[in-house]
Amino acid sequence: MTRTKKFPSKNISIEDVARLAGVSITTVSRVINKIGTVKEKNRIKVMDAVKELKFQPSVLAQRLASGKSNVIALVIPRYEGVFYSFYALELIRGIGTLCAVSKLDLLLHLTDARTKLNLRGAGGIIFADIIGNRQQLEDALEANIPCVVINNHVDDLEVSCIAINNVRGAEEAVNYLISLGHRKIAHISGDLVTQAAAERFEGYKRALKKNNIELDENYIFKTDYSRGQARFAAESLLKAENPATAVFVASDAMALEVMTVAREMGKQIPNDLSIVGFDDNPSGLYGPVALTTVRQPLIKMAQESVKELNRLMSDKKSKAQKMSLQTELVVRESCQANKTA
Numbered sequence: 001m002t003r004t005k006k007f008p009s010k011n012i013s014i015e016d017v018a019r020l021a022g023v024s025i026t027t028v029s030r031v032i033n034k035i036g037t038v039k040e041k042n043r044i045k046v047m048d049a050v051k052e053l054k055f056q057p058s059v060l061a062q063r064l065a066s067g068k069s070n071v072i073a074l075v076i077p078r079y080e081g082v083f084y085s086f087y088a089l090e091l092i093r094g095i096g097t098l099c100a101v102s103k104l105d106l107l108l109h110l111t112d113a114r115t116k117l118n119l120r121g122a123g124g125i126i127f128a129d130i131i132g133n134r135q136q137l138e139d140a141l142e143a144n145i146p147c148v149v150i151n152n153h154v155d156d157l158e159v160s161c162i163a164i165n166n167v168r169g170a171e172e173a174v175n176y177l178i179s180l181g182h183r184k185i186a187h188i189s190g191d192l193v194t195q196a197a198a199e200r201f202e203g204y205k206r207a208l209k210k211n212n213i214e215l216d217e218n219y220i221f222k223t224d225y226s227r228g229q230a231r232f233a234a235e236s237l238l239k240a241e242n243p244a245t246a247v248f249v250a251s252d253a254m255a256l257e258v259m260t261v262a263r264e265m266g267k268q269i270p271n272d273l274s275i276v277g278f279d280d281n282p283s284g285l286y287g288p289v290a291l292t293t294v295r296q297p298l299i300k301m302a303q304e305s306v307k308e309l310n311r312l313m314s315d316k317k318s319k320a321q322k323m324s325l326q327t328e329l330v331v332r333e334s335c336q337a338n339k340t341a
Contacts, residue, residue: 069123094302146312169327170203181338186219186244230254234261252281274335290332
């Protein structure tokens with residue numbers, strides 16, 4: 001009785017299949033990729049060998065062999081606390097969900113500006129913002145890889161982008177505070193190197209200007225989006241000789257930190273300070289005071305990016321599209337009319 005040699009499945013390669021079937025590696029590849037130029041007897045030999053060896057062909061290798069790839073790479077600029085970020089987690093959730101529906105594979109790539117992307121086998125790339133890594137985008141476009149940029153409107157490159165109208169959202173938030181009688185309105189910004197933070201700052205300034213309120217540099221606190229810097233900004237704001245009566249904060253996470261600092265200092269929200277955030281992070285619902293905020297459609301932005309990239313991958317001659325998504329002011333409990341007005 002002849003015993004069939006046992007092969008550990010995790011070490012099985014296409015060469016092992018070819019050897020057992022007595023055919024060339026090219027023949028095995030053609031059978032696996034269902035290319036109809038293989039003789040029936042050889043196809044049977046290969047399939048028998050695949051079954052006996054329990055060979056699992058690489059999905060990536062199959063797609064490379066066919067000249068098509070359903071792998072989408074999501075490139076997220078690396079920063080501290082990325083996996084605690086509501087923004088990043090919403091993008092991953094939205095993109096991942098639509099990839100599953102569209103039968104696309106998702107490759108997550110955390111990167112910094114100095115790292116050259118190694119995305120061999122990716123059919124397209126979604127860049128979650130461009131923060132110091134523009135060269136990576138330009139390299140991908142130069143290599144004719146379909147790309148979509150989200151959370152950043154790129155005007156000077158022929159690339160599809162889907163962004164949030166941050167200026168309008170911020171302007172609406174500050175206009176709301178002004179409608180409540182506030183004129184001493186502070187702003188805690190995010191990292192102004194990012195387009196989103198810069199645009200929210202611009203919206204803040206536009207609202208003040210349109211309402212004939214002079215910009216006071218003492219009411220502007222620039223941060224890197226971290227809760228640590230938000231805490232420092234809140235302490236400075238609340239300890240000021242002529243404190244603001246309201247504050248527009250560039251993210252909900254920072255706005256919640258401002259609330260915490262205010263309570264620690266014996267202040268009441270919104271009696272002593274009205275607060276508006278930006279994001280519509282669910283965490284804003286569960287504190288002592290529900291946070292008024294600007295809702296940005298992160299899931300919609302994420303899903304639209306997959307749809308757009310899928311379109312570009314299906315027809316590489318397609319023209320790039322630019323899309324701007326609107327925000328919505330969500331009024332809750334953290335603001336009230338200014339009693340000193």
